[in-house]
Amino acid sequence: MNEAAHPMESILRMDRMPHIWCPGCGIGTVVTAFAMALQQAGIPLDKIAVVSGIGCSGRVAGYIKLDSFHTTHGRAIPFATGLKLANPELTVVVISGDGDLIAIGGNHFIHAARRNVDIKVFCINNFNYAMTGGQLGPTTPEPAITTTSPYGAFENPFNLPFLAEGSGAVYVARWTALHIRRLTKSMTEALLKKGFSFVEIIAPCPTLYSRRNRLGDGLDELRHYHDKSVIKHGADTRELDISYRDKIVMGKFVDRERPTFVEALDKRFTEVFGKKYEPYGKVAT
Amino acid sequence: MKADAKGVLTGAHYLDGDHACAEGALAAGCRFFAGYPITPSTEVAERIASRFPLVGGLFVQMEDELASMAAILGASWAGKKSMTVTSGPGFSLMMENIGLGAMTETPCVIVNVQRGGPSTGLPTLPGQQDMMQARWGSHGDYEIIAVVPNSPQECFDLTIEAFNLSEKYRVPVMVMMDECVGHMTERVDIPAASELEVYNRKLYDGPKDQYLPYKVENGNGQVPLMANAGDGYRFHITGLTHDERGYPAMNAEVQQQCVSRLMDKITGNAADICRYEEHRLKGAEVVVVTYGISSRVTMRAIELAQAKGLSVGMFRLITAWPFPEKRIKELAEKVKSLVMVELNMGQMVHELERCVAGRAKVFLSPHAGGWVHDPDDILKLIQEAAK
Ligand code: SF4
Numbered sequence A: 001m002n003e004a005a006h007p008m009e010s011i012l013r014m015d016r017m018p019h020i021w022c023p024g025c026g027i028g029t030v031v032t033a034f035a036m037a038l039q040q041a042g043i044p045l046d047k048i049a050v051v052s053g054i055g056c057s058g059r060v061a062g063y064i065k066l067d068s069f070h071t072t073h074g075r076a077i078p079f080a081t082g083l084k085l086a087n088p089e090l091t092v093v094v095i096s097g098d099g100d101l102i103a104i105g106g107n108h109f110i111h112a113a114r115r116n117v118d119i120k121v122f123c124i125n126n127f128n129y130a131m132t133g134g135q136l137g138p139t140t141p142e143p144a145i146t147t148t149s150p151y152g153a154f155e156n157p158f159n160l161p162f163l164a165e166g167s168g169a170v171y172v173a174r175w176t177a178l179h180i181r182r183l184t185k186s187m188t189e190a191l192l193k194k195g196f197s198f199v200e201i202i203a204p205c206p207t208l209y210s211r212r213n214r215l216g217d218g219l220d221e222l223r224h225y226h227d228k229s230v231i232k233h234g235a236d237t238r239e240l241d242i243s244y245r246d247k248i249v250m251g252k253f254v255d256r257e258r259p260t261f262v263e264a265l266d267k268r269f270t271e272v273f274g275k276k277y278e279p280y281g282k283v284a285t
Numbered sequence B: 001m002k003a004d005a006k007g008v009l010t011g012a013h014y015l016d017g018d019h020a021c022a023e024g025a026l027a028a029g030c031r032f033f034a035g036y037p038i039t040p041s042t043e044v045a046e047r048i049a050s051r052f053p054l055v056g057g058l059f060v061q062m063e064d065e066l067a068s069m070a071a072i073l074g075a076s077w078a079g080k081k082s083m084t085v086t087s088g089p090g091f092s093l094m095m096e097n098i099g100l101g102a103m104t105e106t107p108c109v110i111v112n113v114q115r116g117g118p119s120t121g122l123p124t125l126p127g128q129q130d131m132m133q134a135r136w137g138s139h140g141d142y143e144i145i146a147v148v149p150n151s152p153q154e155c156f157d158l159t160i161e162a163f164n165l166s167e168k169y170r171v172p173v174m175v176m177m178d179e180c181v182g183h184m185t186e187r188v189d190i191p192a193a194s195e196l197e198v199y200n201r202k203l204y205d206g207p208k209d210q211y212l213p214y215k216v217e218n219g220n221g222q223v224p225l226m227a228n229a230g231d232g233y234r235f236h237i238t239g240l241t242h243d244e245r246g247y248p249a250m251n252a253e254v255q256q257q258c259v260s261r262l263m264d265k266i267t268g269n270a271a272d273i274c275r276y277e278e279h280r281l282k283g284a285e286v287v288v289v290t291y292g293i294s295s296r297v298t299m300r301a302i303e304l305a306q307a308k309g310l311s312v313g314m315f316r317l318i319t320a321w322p323f324p325e326k327r328i329k330e331l332a333e334k335v336k337s338l339v340m341v342e343l344n345m346g347q348m349v350h351e352l353e354r355c356v357a358g359r360a361k362v363f364l365s366p367h368a369g370g371w372v373h374d375p376d377d378i379l380k381l382i383q384e385a386a387k
Helices: A027-041 A057-063 A076-086 A098-104 A106-115 A160-167 A180-192 A206-212 A218-228 A261-276 B017-028 B042-055 B065-077 B088-104 B131-136 B152-169 B179-183 B252-267 B293-307 B325-334 B348-356 B375-386
Strands: A048-052 A067-070 A091-097 A119-125 A171-176 A197-202 A229-231 A248-255 B011-016 B030-035 B058-061 B081-086 B108-116 B122-126 B145-147 B172-178 B185-190 B236-238 B276-279 B286-290 B312-317 B319-321 B337-341 B361-365
Touching: A027 A057, A027 A091, A027 A119, A027 A180, A048 A057, A048 A076, A057 A067, A057 A091, A057 B236, A067 A076, A067 B065, A076 A091, A076 A098, A076 A106, A076 A119, A076 B030, A076 B058, A076 B065, A091 A098, A098 A106, A098 A119, A098 A160, A106 A119, A106 A160, A106 B065, A119 A180, A160 A171, A160 A197, A160 A248, A171 A180, A180 A197, A180 A248, A206 A218, A218 A229, A261 B042, B011 B017, B011 B152, B017 B030, B017 B042, B017 B081, B017 B108, B017 B152, B017 B172, B017 B179, B017 B185, B030 B042, B030 B065, B042 B058, B042 B081, B042 B179, B065 B081, B065 B088, B065 B108, B081 B088, B081 B152, B088 B108, B088 B131, B088 B172, B108 B152, B108 B179, B122 B179, B131 B145, B131 B172, B131 B319, B131 B348, B145 B152, B152 B172, B152 B179, B152 B185, B172 B179, B179 B293, B286 B293, B286 B375, B293 B312, B293 B337, B293 B375, B312 B325, B325 B337, B325 B348, B337 B348, B337 B375, B348 B361, B361 B375
Parallel strands: A048 A067, A048 A091, A067 B236, A091 A119, A119 A197, A171 A197, A229 A248, B030 B058, B030 B081, B081 B108, B108 B172, B145 B172, B286 B312, B286 B337, B337 B361
Antiparallel strands: A171 A248, B011 B185, B108 B122, B145 B319, B276 B312
């Protein structure tokens, strides 16, 4: 009997398996949800590019069988901006971690959202820098233990949906790695949405974050999500802070229309130049 | 290939170096620009912003130079000839992704209109103090190409050359202008598009499932064939050390192959890349080696020296990196001494000394920037070098 093909074979780089992620890590689940979302969205796979930065989550691009770019720390969004603006025909997805996208890459995040560059940003939030051994990150809740907050974190963490909405994102959602079906649906919606779309995925890092904070193994952390998460579509993003071991509000919070960067540019130049101007969104493909 | 006429502003113009550089980019086929304003380079961005809408180009002003550099790499992988422009402080920020560009072999052009440094230094005044940074600024071992124009006409010509070299060798190419050259206004002749040679990257067109992004085909000068995102090759690119498939490989053998080829494709093709200009070198006892604005001042010093009966000529770098090592070695065998004139406290002189390797004496006319050399100071050094 032939060995059955992996259902995701058309989307994953099977020649790179096994992947580097730890058992129980939430990143693999996010990749599965993404692969399913790609199938559901029905966009031709040759026209989708994935860009990652650096970190455990930054390795996602390396396992996806699409045009895929593993870039520098924090710069996935501006790299993706160049890719998308140079060829508007592409669907460009950024998948990376909270430290990469929000700390070192935070400035790029808010400006890409402000410009409404038509990229999809899927941020895997595991509350710490995992690749380097579990340090304090921009989302680490108070008073979580990390190697650089050995006595407990005391900084105020970012509320990512609030940051995304405030910066101009047209689509904002949050799920945990436990809520695969809903996460897949959100990713599919984001893939098909025009404009800067943001999905935060709360994911367990059993090796570092959960262990140091006595949250148990990957399964225990998922159980924690199960017990603590509440779905509240359309919730006010100001109220989405995640406190240590407290409830996690999930759902789709923002779904609105704003002209994308290229639409705004075409509108402006058409007003100024009239017929002399060929809309970029059409000619560039 | 001939240039796309849409971007070529054929005719005789009166332009400063910054504007001429922008026109060179347009003529070369640059259709993506990402940048961040910084004196004294901003005029390049301004010209591009005003010219791009009607030639089908996309200009985006990014939030900083880190982003600008990342964006032009992304755009290049989408198939566009891409450029950014900056000066010292921004150049420092770009170093991170210049390394990614070198490692992933991404064609792109970075223009640096040099001002006095370090740090904020002299925003509106000239320097040539980023010459070593251009070569060594990002971490790790790699090679880049850098050209150094000395007039607005050359800002036009060499920007085209920079794009051609970046596409041919798949490497970041730097146009190392200086504030004087950027802001001086002179006649610039822009030929007809039919007279302008442009080079476009060689694309892989074999079977889709057999594409190896970093496999070198015989006869392509150590340069792998590229594929653009969206063309169906579904390739992977990483800043990690990678094998022919573009996949990460964390071991010393692959590292050796990967890094060696990045360097060999430039050093091994130096004869094709390197350009320089020689002035009255025949029989000269002293050769002044210089570049950019310093070469224009040196011309005056050479006239003064010749009036005094000294046997002196000039060797002008047009390509700074790779350094024209072979020719310098030949000259060093023939002359008594070489004098480096540059607007810094001694940068390219180190490369000169390395190549001369004691065959002749080497002198430096240093200058901290903010103004150009006094021709009399250069003259004095020539006189000393001739002794
Ligand atoms: S260290 Fe944490 S985030 Fe990284 S692979 Fe392991 S579990 Fe996942």
